[in-house]
Amino acid sequence: MIEIRDLTKAYGGRRAVDGLTFRVEPGRVTGFLGPNGAGKSTTLRMVLGLDRPTSGTALVDGRPYAALDRPLCRVGALLDAQALHPGRTAAGHLRWIAASHGLPARRVGEVLTLVGLAEVAGHRIRTFSLGMRQRLGVAAALLGDPAALLLDEPVNGLDAEGIRWIRELLRRLAGEGRAVLVSSHLMAEMAVTADHLVVIGRGRLLADASTADFLARHGxxxxxxxxxxxxxxxxxxxxxxxxxxxxxxxxxxxxxxxxxxxxxxxxxxxxxxxxxxxxxDSLEEAFMRMTSDAVEYRAVTA
Amino acid sequence: MNARADTRTHPLRAEWAKFTTLRPLWTVPFLAVALSAGITAAVQAAYGNSDTSLTEDPMEGLYYGLNFGQVAVACLGILLVGQEYASGTLATSLAAVPDRLRFYRAKLLLGAGLGLAVGLVTVGCQLAATAATVGLDPSDPGTARALVAGVLYHPLLLVLCLALTTVLRNQTAALGLLSPAVFLGTTALAAVPGVREAARFLPDRAGQYALRLADTPGTPYGHTTGLLLMAAWTLAAAWAGLRTLRREDA
Missing domain, CATH: 3.30.70 (Alpha-Beta Plaits)
Structure with a gap:
């Protein structure tokens, strides 16, 4: 379980994340929603100990991420699908991550098969489409068979078949009792994938409710x-x-x-x-209405 | 079967796997050896017997190729860290090994190990290539010192560049600044009268003094001290790298 308490990240005077508190419970898909620039990625980076919070805490199973013995076996994360070295092969990328945790080499083959990349395991990443990089990122997140998953915009760059695949994968992973947090700026996608929604705007919590409740209240x-x-x-x-x-x-x-x-x-x-x-009202409309005051950069209509 | 549960992360294994899974990384040590040993051997083959001035200090002939090979050594140090910043894999690396000291220590260890291996092979090859022409005096304690220093120069230079890249957090900046500095910058500085005195204390100049047999008049330190000076630079850079890595958001 992931517990975020009063989390704040300030860059100079600007608060990218502002007093955020919520929990990611096991056994369900939690959609982490907000317009671009709302602070979703920064929040996930703080959970992983990559960015240091200005104040507040983010705990994984009651401990800070950096204090976990084998973090990848607790939390699997996909932050930026493009953050891969183009010169490595798909298997090579997973091999060094597996090596960091002493995971057996067969795990690499297993997760590549799971995400449908087994046939291109030996191909260099520079030849991969964004959709294939997303799948490789998901494979890396699953490598340690973690109890919690954090995925930042995993449907970006996926085609219709890929989107359906990730939706079913997330539902299955949650069904196995894992805590799954998926960030997205696409409300409609989350409406069909997530059991629970955490909506933020300008770094602040706007809603923390089950998808059904959220719809009933705001739709x-x-x-x-x-x-x-x-x-x-x-x-x-x-x-x-x-x-x-x-x-x-x-x-x-x-x-x-x-x-x-x-x-x-x-x-x-x-x-x-x-x-x-x-x-x-579609969830999209509810979301737009709710975040309309919180949108960071709004197009000015002449 | 290994029944013991694996309860810790293995940063050094991860670093080794990163190195072996990326061709632009693992080819560089071979390039370094080929440049250093190849150029030394070629120059000896061409001039070794005819031009004795080349071997006035026999070590100058032996280490001639190092002027070129050391650029590859410096680049390896830069790439070992820089490719993580350039490709963005640093976030994944630190998610796998959140303890930044352990992560950085593994980087330094791999860099030092690779540097030592390259140094041993390079100096060995250079020694073999020049055995017939240079004429080393094995009884001279300076000979042993210059050979050992030649080996150690490699890991020191590699770790220095690795650490400075960690401070810069940018591969392009590191390549742009460090490789010309190592290749010609400090030599050029040493040619400017006023700056020469200060340039003598720069890490590569100090370190290379330990590779010579003959004394250079006016050098305010001895051969062995030169190598120690370089080691001090490397330690300082390593510490600065750790400080940066610990302080900054990844």
Missing amino acids: RRRVRVRAVDPAALAALLATAHPDAVPCGDGAFDVPDADPGRLGALAAEHRVVLIELSVAH
Whole structure:
């Protein structure tokens, strides 16, 4: 289990990570979300002892990372998929990491097979695509068979098949009882992968909830209605639900409405409906709304 | 079967594996030996018997190729650390071996070991290549001293460059600064009258004085002290490297 308590990292006067507290529990995939520059990578680097926190602590199984006897058997991490020496082969890269922990040479073959790189084990990394480098990074993280995994933007550069592969891998690893923390700036991807979400913006914690709870709280429900006679529906909604939004083709979106009551209301006024459906805001929209104040660099619209 | 549980990390094994899995690294020691021994042998073959002035100090003839081979030795020191900064693997290295002292110590040990191996082979080859022409006097204690110093010069130079690269934290900067300095910089400095006195104390100049038999007039230290001066530089650099590594975010 990974426990982050009041973690802060300041560069000069700017706080990249600001009083962050959360836990990464075993047995589930925790999505670590935030816009670019929110402090996700810095947080992960502090967990691994690469960057020194200004204050606060990050503990792995109750101890700082640097105090672990064989750290790669506790925590496997993928930080930057491009941080590989292009002159090494895939197997060569894993071999030196394995050597640092006295892991048997067969582990290298095992993890290469697991990530689907067995056939290119002897190829130099300079010939690898970004997707293949991501897979190699995942292989390196799994080398020590760790109980916790930290993956920074692992779906970057992966194609559709690769994204599905990593999603299933993460779910399987969590299913085996491991603690899995996956950072991403893609909310939609996390919605289908993560059980739990930790959302940060400008280094601060914005949300720490299960994906379902997060959606229920931040994703608004809306009811879409469409009538045979759009003008009659418009007249009815104008008085009963002034917040209804026309969405083309004679249909309206009614935020936070009850579909049963809306249907009854239409029947009462003899408005014949041809569509009545409930939709939730996508997680992406919830995320955008939540982090809109916390986005570091916003494009200025002229 | 080894039933004993492995409970520690093995930084030196990791460093050795890094070295053997990267061709631009493991070829450099061979290049160093080839340059040093090859150029010494070639020059001896061409001029050894005809031009005796070349061997006024017999060690000058023996170590002639070292002027070129030492650049490869310096580059090896730079690359052993620099490639981690250049490729970004330092984060992975420190995740595998979080104790930065143990990590750095393994780097220094591998560097010193490789330097010693290169030094032994190089001096051995140079000795063989010049045996017929230079005419060393085995009974002269200076001969043994100059040969031992020739071997030790290699690990000292290699570790010095490795440590300074750790201080600079940048392979390109280290290559840009150190290799010309080793190749011609300090020699050029020694040619400037006012600077010459100070340049004598630079690590490679001091170290190379220990490789000579003849005294250079005006040198304020002896041959053996020259090597010790170089060792002091190397120690200081190693300490500065550790300080940088411990202080900075990786």
